[in-house]
Amino acid sequence: MSEDLVGNVLVGQSGGPTAVINASLAGVISEALNHVDIEEIYGCLNGVLGILHEDLIDLAAESQQTIRGLKFTPGAALGTCRYKLKKQADFDRVLEVFKAHNIRYFFYAGGNDSQDTADKISKLAQAQGYALRVIGIPKTIDNDLVSTDHTPGYGSVIKYISTTIREIACDNAAMGQHDLVQIVEVMGRNAGWIAAGSALAKRREQPHDAPHLIYLPEVAFSAEKFVADVQRVLKREKFCLVVVGEGLVDADGNYVAAADKTDAFGHAQLGGAAEYLQGLVEQNLPGIKARTVKLGMAQRAAAHIGSKTDAEEAYLAGQMAVKAAIRGETDKMVTLLRGDNEHYTVETGLAPLSEIANGVKKLPREWISEDGVSMNHQFLRYATPLIQGETQVTYENGLPAFARLDKVSVDKVLPAYEA
Amino acid sequence: MSEDLVGNVLVGQSGGPTAVINASLAGVISEALNHVDIEEIYGCLNGVLGILHEDLIDLAAESQQTIRGLKFTPGAALGTCRYKLKKQADFDRVLEVFKAHNIRYFFYAGGNDSQDTADKISKLAQAQGYALRVIGIPKTIDNDLVSTDHTPGYGSVIKYISTTIREIACDNAAMGQHDLVQIVEVMGRNAGWIAAGSALAKRREQPHDAPHLIYLPEVAFSAEKFVADVQRVLKREKFCLVVVGEGLVDADGNYVAAADKTDAFGHAQLGGAAEYLQGLVEQNLPGIKARTVKLGMAQRAAAHIGSKTDAEEAYLAGQMAVKAAIRGETDKMVTLLRGDNEHYTVETGLAPLSEIANGVKKLPREWISEDGVSMNHQFLRYATPLIQGETQVTYENGLPAFARLDKVSVDKVLPAYEA
Numbered sequence: 001m002s003e004d005l006v007g008n009v010l011v012g013q014s015g016g017p018t019a020v021i022n023a024s025l026a027g028v029i030s031e032a033l034n035h036v037d038i039e040e041i042y043g044c045l046n047g048v049l050g051i052l053h054e055d056l057i058d059l060a061a062e063s064q065q066t067i068r069g070l071k072f073t074p075g076a077a078l079g080t081c082r083y084k085l086k087k088q089a090d091f092d093r094v095l096e097v098f099k100a101h102n103i104r105y106f107f108y109a110g111g112n113d114s115q116d117t118a119d120k121i122s123k124l125a126q127a128q129g130y131a132l133r134v135i136g137i138p139k140t141i142d143n144d145l146v147s148t149d150h151t152p153g154y155g156s157v158i159k160y161i162s163t164t165i166r167e168i169a170c171d172n173a174a175m176g177q178h179d180l181v182q183i184v185e186v187m188g189r190n191a192g193w194i195a196a197g198s199a200l201a202k203r204r205e206q207p208h209d210a211p212h213l214i215y216l217p218e219v220a221f222s223a224e225k226f227v228a229d230v231q232r233v234l235k236r237e238k239f240c241l242v243v244v245g246e247g248l249v250d251a252d253g254n255y256v257a258a259a260d261k262t263d264a265f266g267h268a269q270l271g272g273a274a275e276y277l278q279g280l281v282e283q284n285l286p287g288i289k290a291r292t293v294k295l296g297m298a299q300r301a302a303a304h305i306g307s308k309t310d311a312e313e314a315y316l317a318g319q320m321a322v323k324a325a326i327r328g329e330t331d332k333m334v335t336l337l338r339g340d341n342e343h344y345t346v347e348t349g350l351a352p353l354s355e356i357a358n359g360v361k362k363l364p365r366e367w368i369s370e371d372g373v374s375m376n377h378q379f380l381r382y383a384t385p386l387i388q389g390e391t392q393v394t395y396e397n398g399l400p401a402f403a404r405l406d407k408v409s410v411d412k413v414l415p416a417y418e419a
Numbered sequence: 420m421s422e423d424l425v426g427n428v429l430v431g432q433s434g435g436p437t438a439v440i441n442a443s444l445a446g447v448i449s450e451a452l453n454h455v456d457i458e459e460i461y462g463c464l465n466g467v468l469g470i471l472h473e474d475l476i477d478l479a480a481e482s483q484q485t486i487r488g489l490k491f492t493p494g495a496a497l498g499t500c501r502y503k504l505k506k507q508a509d510f511d512r513v514l515e516v517f518k519a520h521n522i523r524y525f526f527y528a529g530g531n532d533s534q535d536t537a538d539k540i541s542k543l544a545q546a547q548g549y550a551l552r553v554i555g556i557p558k559t560i561d562n563d564l565v566s567t568d569h570t571p572g573y574g575s576v577i578k579y580i581s582t583t584i585r586e587i588a589c590d591n592a593a594m595g596q597h598d599l600v601q602i603v604e605v606m607g608r609n610a611g612w613i614a615a616g617s618a619l620a621k622r623r624e625q626p627h628d629a630p631h632l633i634y635l636p637e638v639a640f641s642a643e644k645f646v647a648d649v650q651r652v653l654k655r656e657k658f659c660l661v662v663v664g665e666g667l668v669d670a671d672g673n674y675v676a677a678a679d680k681t682d683a684f685g686h687a688q689l690g691g692a693a694e695y696l697q698g699l700v701e702q703n704l705p706g707i708k709a710r711t712v713k714l715g716m717a718q719r720a721a722a723h724i725g726s727k728t729d730a731e732e733a734y735l736a737g738q739m740a741v742k743a744a745i746r747g748e749t750d751k752m753v754t755l756l757r758g759d760n761e762h763y764t765v766e767t768g769l770a771p772l773s774e775i776a777n778g779v780k781k782l783p784r785e786w787i788s789e790d791g792v793s794m795n796h797q798f799l800r801y802a803t804p805l806i807q808g809e810t811q812v813t814y815e816n817g818l819p820a821f822a823r824l825d826k827v828s829v830d831k832v833l834p835a836y837e838a
Contacts, residue, residue, distance in 0.1 A: 017590045075589030081596075162818055167720035170494025170821055171436045177500075182716065200818065293715035297601065301586035305723055307817065387817035398726065398806035399581055399619065402589055 003328070005131055007104030008040040010056070013076040013139075014047040014110035014117070018153030019160075019303040020314035021139045022070040022077045022403070024109050027318020028137070029059050029067055035326050038105065042410055046079035047110075048117055051094050052417045056101060056410035069403025071311055072391045074301035077405050080110075085117055091124050093417060098125070098132060100413050105133050105325045107318070111140035111151075115333055116357035122331045133325040136333030136353055137317050141300045143193035146359030147351035148335035152317055153300070155310030155386035158197025160302035161186055161295065162387065165201035165241065168293065169210035172239040180239040181230055181281045181290040184211075185274035187299060188245040192216030192363045194299075195245035197383055199375035210241035213373040215277075217247040218363050221256050226277065227284045229373055234288070244273045304400050308389025313346060320348040344385035422747070424550055426523025427459040429475070432495040433466040433529030433536070434559065437572030438579075438722040439733035441489040441496045441822070443528050443556045446737020448478050448486055454745050457524065461829055465498035466529075467536055470513050471836045475520060475829035488822025490730055491810045493720035496824050499529075504536055510543050512836060517544070517551060519832050524552050524744045526737070530559035530570075534752055535776035541750045552744040555752030555772055556736050560719045562612035565778030566770035567754035571736055572719070574729030574805035577616025579721035580605055580714065581806065584620035584660065587712065588629035591658040599658040600649055600700045600709040603630075604693035606718060607664040611635030611782045613718075614664035616802055618794035629660035632792040634696075636666040637782050640675050645696065646703045648792055653707070663692045723819050727808025732765060739767040763804035 011028045013021055025043075032041045041059045044050035057078075070077055085091055098106070108118040115136045122134035138145050143154035165184065172182050188194040195216050202209035212233040215221060233240040248256045257272035274292040281290035317334045324334065332350040339345035367379035393400045430447045432440055444462075451460045460478040463469035476497075489496055504510055517525070527537040534555045541553035557564050562573035584603065591601050607613040614635050621628035631652040634640060652659040667675045676691035693711040700709035736753045743753065751769040758764035786798035812819045 013593070017593045073589060074586045075591075076593035078593075080593050082594075159817060163723050164717050164721075166818060166821065167493045167722060168716050170492060170722075171716050171720040172494075174432070174436045174495035174497075174499050175501075184717075204816075291715060292713060293717050294711060294713040295717070296710060296712035297587050297590050298583050298603075298712050298714070301590040302583075303586060303589075304582050384816065389817070390814060395809060397623075397803065398578060398808070399585055402585065 004037055005104050005133065006037045006039065007102045008042055009038050009105040009107065010042045010044055010098070010101070010103040011059070011078070011107040012044040012047050012050065012109070013078045013080045014108060014114035015080060015082065015140065016300060017074060017076040017080060018139055018141050018300055019074045019156035019306045020152050020311045021109055022073045022075070023311045023314035024137045024139065024152060024318035025077060026067050026070040027315040028107050028322055031319040031322035035322070037326060042101065042103070043078045045407070047081040047083065047114070048085055048094065049081045049083050050079070051097050052090060054097050054412045054414055054417065057405065058408045058410055061408040062405055066403045066405060069394065069401070071315060072303050072306060072393045073402040074303040077403065084113065085120065091120060094121055095124055095128060095130060096414060099130065101410065104131060105322070107135055107137060107321045107325070109137035109139040111142065112145060112357055112360065115353050119331065119353035119357050122353065133328070133330040134353070135321040135325045135329060136356065137321050138333055138335065141194060142188060142191060144191045144361050145356055146361045147355055149338040149346070150336060150386055152310060152314035154193065154197070155307035156302065157194055157299050158200060158383060159307040159387035160299055160305045161194065161198050162201040163305050164295065165198050165211050165243065169201070169241055172210070172241060175239070178234055178238060179288050181242060181288055182239060182293070183242045183244060183274045183277050183290060184293045184295070185244050185246060186295055188217065189247045190217060190360060192218050192245045195243050196363055196367070196375050196379055198243040199379065200383055200387060208237065211243045212237060212240050213242045214375065215242065215244040215248055215373065216363065216368065217245050217249055218365060218368060219372045220251040221248050222251070223280055226280060230281060230285065242277060244277055246273050248273045303391065304393050306391040307387045308391050309386060311391050316348060324350055423456055424523050424552065425456045425458065426521045427461055428457050428524040428526065429461045429463055429517070429520070429522040430478070430497070430526040431463040431466050431469065431528070432497045432499045433527060433533035434499060434501065435719060436493060436495040436499060437558055437560050437719050438493045438575035438725045439571050439730045440528055440558045441492045441494070442730045442733035443558065443571060443737035444496060445486050445489040446734040447526050447556070447741055450738040450741035452479070454741070456745060461520065461522070462497045464826070466500040466502065466533070467504055467513065468500045468502050469498070470516050471509060473516050473831045473833055473836065476824065477827045477829055480827040481824055485822045485824060488813065488820070490734060491722050491725060491812045492821040493722040496822065503532065504539065510539060513540055514543055514547060514549060515833060518549065520829065523550060524741070526554055526556060526740045526744070528556035528558040530561065531564060531776050531779065534772050538750065538772035538776050541772065552747070552749040553772070554740040554744045554748060555775065556740050557752055557754065560613060561607060561610060563610045563780050564775055565780045566774055568757040568765070569755060569805055571729060571733035573612065574726035575721065576613055576718050577619060577802060578726040578806035579718055579724045580613065580617050581619040582724050583714065584617050584630050584662065588620065588660055591660060594658070597653055597657055598707050600653070600661060600707055601658060601712070602661045602663060602693045602696050602709060603712045603714070604663050604665060605714055607636065608666045609636060609779060611637050611664045614662050615782055615786070615794050615798055617662040618799065619802055619806060627656065630662040631656060631659050632661045633794065634661065634663045634667055634792065635782065635787065636664050636668055637784060637787060638791040639670040640667050641670070642699055645699060649700060649704065661696060663696055665692050667692045722810065722821070723812050725810040726806045727810050728805055730810050735767060743769055
């Protein structure tokens, strides 16, 4: 047991939103209220940008109803950013803000770039002898964080995509005259976790259900094989439903549909994989129609069809982050550990932030079927538990009534930030 | 009261599927079971194509559970087609099949092209003195049928789209740094009914909620005005969410993003309106990112977020079609008539098939705000009741468990169809 550390909590959200990142926020707030060592519960607006600008809000001032609503509200209620702390002056400013507001507990929900940021803040505090406990909360639809069985956000995105595929399949089967190729593009820059999840749309023991073909970044794309794959399916089925991850690469490792833009972290900005495949169909298979669906940001925000399991685990991760920090842990991220039982169980653990920051979890090659375009039972066994249960969204006047924070500002005490 | 007519029912589905066309089918089957004049309940596979090919199935052989599941199963359980009966030989074949199977009641769910087909079949039967009662069931996400307040399928598609817009708005607001234009492309070839429905995503009294800009086929598109509209929103909001109907036209009436393809009815096959607007942003607003979502066929199949009101009305339309035919009505389509009360009520009526076949209901220009990019209270008062309530989808293993017909074939008695 570590020494008591009395002070304030700061919680932030970073990177791309998910359907359940706000559930983690609700978990942090609810748990923080349980501990006498925690005095104030602050949130920073727009991730580290809010720290730099001293844009803090008082989360204890929010209503119970709002906190409950966060459990099924998509987006990131605090706002998020993709700003990368680089300059030493920025890191110093973060510590200055922490000291000014007596922040002793810092919780940061995000992916590996965000955990890297948290790690660096933690190490700077240690170097300066400032008592601070930093715990990361896993968050990403991409499911690419190491040391955790899966990430909050993933279960919901694949539940949404599988539901959508199953619905489109009903539609396409009804129209079927062996001449329709339906191409659904999903997110996934470096790994095929999201595209792979669409395999759940198949009913058990019905290997010929849609999706018929799944193209993953893990398997080098060949236009010739694609055209042959489509022809094979169209011979057998009324239509061919293709799922493609945006990060599809060819044998040389180049994106098949790369734009020449990069984001703040230097990642290539993608898009257009579906149109690329549509073009291949039209050029190579005369008389065959190809139609595209691009779910884009809708997929990471689809709280109305969120996974209850995912939302509950996201909430749990927030709670456990607080508990770990109170216990004296720091510089770690909460992880989800799957039990060895026949029935799915999950416990939480902790892993060093640096380990998370520097790793990327790839979709295991042995979970992809030999044909390269479908997932085998190992993947299905892994992913099926993650989509179980439906979130209880509140509807008002026919639409989901999402929570909105009142955002009561904490008074600024420092000079304005100079970029 | 007309004379009793004893014989068999044939029901078919035509055109693009919706989230609730199967609810109408369930309504027909359930109601048909109530009437002693009805002996067998058959369905034709793939619309009129199934009649030509004598591909009939015995719907009374389906389980009660399956019929109940149809109420929230998307697609068209019987299959559908876009085949247009043209040759006299085709019409004669339809009558031949009807006579061979003693079809005395024909129910056809579809849009105006389909009601036109039903009308022609009915008139041919009359000309030949064959006693047949033909009742159409309205069906189209496009909401463009005349003589009916709205069409089954419309409420569900706009509930799905409004939900999606509200979710994407949560996501985009979280990321907001005044440089994101999010463009969501929705269906709607000739009318902006679907795009207009996205206006429901705004909370009451919150005119600045997303969607910020709605581009409809009813308003001639100007690239200059679009760029100015986007700039105006980005000055005020953290992001700009644009909804665009696929059938956007310029001042000369030409599609802004027309492909050079046509379907079997000669309609232009569209797509690419979102990419067109994305290009305008990138070319005219340096530094502003534009991202696209194309919901495609997902939108007309999204039963998991279907409107309960819509599903119930679709079921009712199926029931009332049977009741009308038993009463002796023919050559009419069931219509939905809104009550004059403060609270929304709906009754059914009947309108001549020929009236439906030849009309197209346009979105009233006076329901579009003066700015041309938002809907006023008249539209909201019209559309809000249509999305009320949530369908009770059955989930199995984390995903919607949709109904599938056993499709017990009716023995063929005629020579094969020759096209």
